[in-house]
Amino acid sequence: MKGNFNKIINSATPVLVDYYAEWCAPCKAQSPVIDNLANEAGTDIRIIKIDIDKNQAIAQQQNVRGVPTLALYKNGKQLWRQSGLHSKEQLLNVIKLHTK
Structure with missing residues (x-):
């Protein structure tokens, strides 16, 4: 995934990454x-x-220390990042704020 990951986040299309772990209840x-x-x-x-x-x-590489951590990338640049649980509305607002 590592090589593909860098290609994906370097895209002109915004990319929301959900860093998670199988054992993590909040991630579930x-x-x-x-x-x-x-x-x-x-x-x-x-x-x-x-x-x-x-x-x-x-x-x-992305310095993820806790899960869930969500990060928004565009053209290889991290536009936003935050750990913890987020509602769909919160995430939609973040996407609109950082990609329009």
């Missing part, structure tokens, strides 16, 4: 929100999930 609660957001956002944004245990190099 965040997952349906992310899935719902992906259905609603369509092609305006790409949403990917990164399991920090399976992709430790990416987590380390």
